[in-house]
Amino acid sequence: NAGVTQTPKFRVLKTGQSMTLLCAQDMNHEYMYWYRQDPGMGLRLIHYSVGEGTTAKGEVPDGYNVSRLKKQNFLLGLESAAPSQTSVYFCASSYWRQAITGELFFGEGSRLTVL
Amino acid sequence: KQEVTQIPAALSVPEGENLVLNCSFTDSAIYNLQWFRQDPGKGLTSLLLIQSSQREQTSGRLNASLDKSSGRSTLYIAASQPGDSATYLCAVLTQGGSEKLVFGKGTKLTVNP
Secondary structure (H helix, E strand, O other): OOOEEEEOOEEEEOOOOOEEEEEEEOOOOOEEEEEEEEOOOEEEEEEEEOOOOOOEEOOOOOOOEEEOOOOOEEEEEEOOOOHHHOEEEEEEEEOOOOOOOOOOEEOOOEEEEEO | OOOEEEEOOEEEEEOOOOEEEEEEEOOOOEEEEEEEEEOOOOOEEEEEEEEOOOOEEEEOOEEEEEEOOOOEEEEEEOOOOHHHOEEEEEEEEEOOOOOOEEEOOOEEEEEEO
């Protein structure tokens, strides 16, 4: 009964380092999303995917890259981390277009600190 | 650009009280509106989803209403309990373009025993 699993849950990076956040879902969902949550800003969409092999930019895509090589996994990469990327990152998934089914399932978040 | 506002930012009530959380949005061209609950250090859990053609949805002690023309939604919690303490977020799925879900900043609810 895993749902949406994010790894790692916590990470501290130095400015300029790179890292990858992994999101895995076991619900056979087509759509997957990466959000960041910052105090006073709410959740903002970084990138999303409408199916295996596809990716698209969200509201705040700069400084991030994503890949969806397998349907169940959605990776978020930071090539050169900056302090402005200190945030809590959430992955979410949905079976089909939110306009049709609506329901979104979230992971528990990955807290990233960039020094 | 769609903007979602939630008022108040924080609310503290005694156990047993009925309460209303408010959400407003600027663009009425929406597919649906969702209410989420977020516990400290956790992800979001979907509570209720209202399609644009609906007026309200109910789940247990929760009732969400939608007035699309005025750009408002309310989440009514009946007989509040300490376990209801959490941050409640509303999110609107706007039509057109990327069908982007826009979140409000949330209302932090504390229910005191």
